[in-house]
Amino acid sequence: MIQTDTIVAISTPKGEGGIGIVRLSGPKALPISQQMFRSQPPLGQRVRYVEYGQIWAGGQSVDTGVAWFFVGPHSYTGEDTVEISCHGSMLILESVVGEALRLGATSAEPGEFTRRAYLNGRLDLIEAEAVIDLIQASSKASLENAYGQAGGRLSGMVRALKKQVVRALSLLEIGLDFSEEDIDDFGRQAIQDSLREVVDFSSRLADTFEGTKRRQEGYLIALVGRSNVGKSTLLNTLLGEDRAIVTPIPGTTRDLVEGRTIWSGDTVRLVDTAGVRQTDDPIEIEGIKRAAKIAQEADIVFAIFDSSTPWCDDDQAVLDLLPFEKSIFIFNKIDLASLFDRTKLENRSSSVVEISALTEQGIDDLKRETSHRMPLSKDVDGIGISRQRHQDCLFRVVKSTTAAIELLVSGQPDECVVFELREALSSLGEMIGEKTDEDVLDSIFSEFCIGK
Ligand SMILES: Nc1nc2c(ncn2[C@@H]2O[C@H](COP(=O)(O)OP(=O)(O)O)[C@@H](O)[C@H]2O)c(=O)[nH]1
Ligand SMILES: [Mg+2]
Structure with a gap:
């Protein structure tokens, strides 16, 4: 070619x-x-x-x-x-x-x-794709992962899996060609064990995708609370710029406002939301719906309360929409006198931070607490897959290899086992690009910029 x-x-x-x-x-x-x-x-x-x-x-x-x-x-x-x-x-x-x-x-x-x-x-194709990831890496961890893949570490893992499947295949095929040399029970058990390792490794690798993707795109943090608690002020403070409009008028923020920043090597996407409150304004109602939705999608929710005002019904409404397990409770405006009844929030979240978005008191504590709460990305020996294409291939490997094991266990003819293993082999080959359609290549390389 x-x-x-x-x-x-x-x-x-x-x-x-x-x-x-x-x-x-x-x-x-x-x-x-x-x-x-x-x-x-x-x-x-x-x-x-x-x-x-x-x-x-x-x-x-x-x-x-x-x-x-x-x-x-x-x-x-x-x-x-x-x-x-x-x-x-x-x-x-x-x-x-x-x-x-x-x-x-x-x-x-x-x-x-x-x-x-x-x-x-x-x-190979994985190494070529990693070149895009290298160019586009948005955090130190993504960069290291892309570098490892560009250097062939993921390809090496896929080749090792291929070798393992090929070994099982050749044992079975010898049995098929020379029926007098049928594999004994001991040999069958060894094949099953080896295929189980293939399934285990492939599914662990496939499972790394969500985490790698999140790391590449940045961790999503939603700022949620009733109106006027200081969400937009906090967003601006954390971004170090005047991104969202801040006023004492409730209902100022109506749509989602997003900003990106890097905290200790990780990209975070901070999303400010419309304040949760009783309102007839259809735009605000839509804004509040979006706030609830983004709180569900986020990796971490900053649930913000105003420590200088008493607890109110809107605070309760905020509490009702929070996913507690990923929420950090923030008491803002601690530069003012405290009037808030904290017992309302007792035992709801393990993380509570006191800050003043205005004077920046406590902001470092908040960043530290957030870093602790970032969901850990899984990896396999330091590698996480970064593409849907890889996950699809690995899922097919798991499916075919599992089917092969089941056929072996239930004593089905070896021809059927061989068929499934050939499928697994072809999915692994596809992953490193041994044989790939022109349109798949077109879509992969179109992600690059000109000159690379
Ligand atoms: N004293 C004090 N005022 C604050 C603090 N954070 C926000 N504010 C004020 O509270 C009002 C509402 O702030 P804003 O960020 O618009 O609240 P949002 O509706 O939750 O987005 C504004 O007048 C801010 O200046 C703080 O930490 N201390
Ligand atoms: Mg606001």
């Missing part, structure tokens, strides 16, 4: 002002670049050497820069590749790309460099 065209793209789209890199890959990468980049010795005489020279476009020298050449298959894409590094002005970068196009290159599609790397066997 060798590509005959040479692609070009700016590889650092945010390079404006800094360094910009134009990347060419394909059979004509070197001859095209040699016409655009003039150095002594000329580009290509030395492989993996950085040459300094002039960059030519449209019949004139547009910049000086450096360029290097990788000879295929020892390059990222597996093809001949040239990278030209120049000043990061969009004008320069675009004129360099324009010149390459004029000389016969074609514009790279999003993710096409990585796609070619995959097609040329430089990366």
